[in-house]
Amino acid sequence: MKKTIMNLAVALVGLFGTTSANATVYFQSDFNGQGNGTSSVGGGALTLNAYGLPTTYGAFRDGALTIYGGEDHNGAASAVLVGLGAERDAGRSLLEMTGQYRTKSGYGDVPWNQTAQIQFQNSVWGFTYNRLVITQSTPDWTDFTLRLDLAGLETDVSHIDMIKLNFYIPGYNPGEFQVDNLKVETVAAIPEPSVASLLGFGVLGLVATRLRRRS
Numbered sequence: 001m002k003k004t005i006m007n008l009a010v011a012l013v014g015l016f017g018t019t020s021a022n023a024t025v026y027f028q029s030d031f032n033g034q035g036n037g038t039s040s041v042g043g044g045a046l047t048l049n050a051y052g053l054p055t056t057y058g059a060f061r062d063g064a065l066t067i068y069g070g071e072d073h074n075g076a077a078s079a080v081l082v083g084l085g086a087e088r089d090a091g092r093s094l095l096e097m098t099g100q101y102r103t104k105s106g107y108g109d110v111p112w113n114q115t116a117q118i119q120f121q122n123s124v125w126g127f128t129y130n131r132l133v134i135t136q137s138t139p140d141w142t143d144f145t146l147r148l149d150l151a152g153l154e155t156d157v158s159h160i161d162m163i164k165l166n167f168y169i170p171g172y173n174p175g176e177f178q179v180d181n182l183k184v185e186t187v188a189a190i191p192e193p194s195v196a197s198l199l200g201f202g203v204l205g206l207v208a209t210r211l212r213r214r215s
Contacts, residue, residue: 023092023188024087024092024186025045025183025184026044026046026081026186027048027078027182027183028182028183028184029042029043030063031063031180033063034060035060036057036060039055039059040059041065043182047078048076048077048167049076049078050076051073051076051077052073052074053068053074054067059076061176064179066177067167067169067178068106069106069114069172069173069174069175072170072171075168076167077121077165077166077167080164081095081184084160087150091188092186093149093150094187094188095147095163095184095186096146096148096187097120097145097165098144098145098146099144099181101141101142101178101179102138102139102140102177102178103136103137103138103139103176103177104139104175104178105176106176107174110175112175113173113174114135114169114171114173114177115133115134115171116135116167116169116177117131117133117166117168117170118131118167119132119167120164120165121165122163123162123163124162128166129153129163130146131146132146148163150186151189
């Protein structure tokens, strides 16, 4: 009986399940060894380049990507992510960014009073496809995940060829924003259980119950 149930389970997984594709990593770095005056860093296929004040004074402190207030629109951004269309067609339709962030007081220990953002941004018009907004003081390292469904992009223009990474602080308010252990990759989307799959496993349960009664 157990063998019969196992065979049914394998068949249902093959019928309703999906096979995960390998992830493709675009950027990965822990930013260790970056001097305070560094304004760009590579981590694979992408390079993060500072803009605003960090261009002059560097975008790395304490072994982390560091964006700080003082001028309007300080930050770091990448070039366009190349090849996302092929990734989507290969089944890796989820663009995922993971890492850690924290906030710090501004110069002279002035309390954090900022709005930091981590973005998947359009490189042509500047709007965001998805973003994480941090407004509260967060002194401890905090894990984050930001995702973008490549299969769900509009098709009026080639949006998939216009996506870049952006980390920034707007305005002149005090505060520093740090990002560490950053990884950006495309992965296979994990679908929610469909009605068919739920029904299939329900049938499996009924079959298992009947086999138990017979035995």
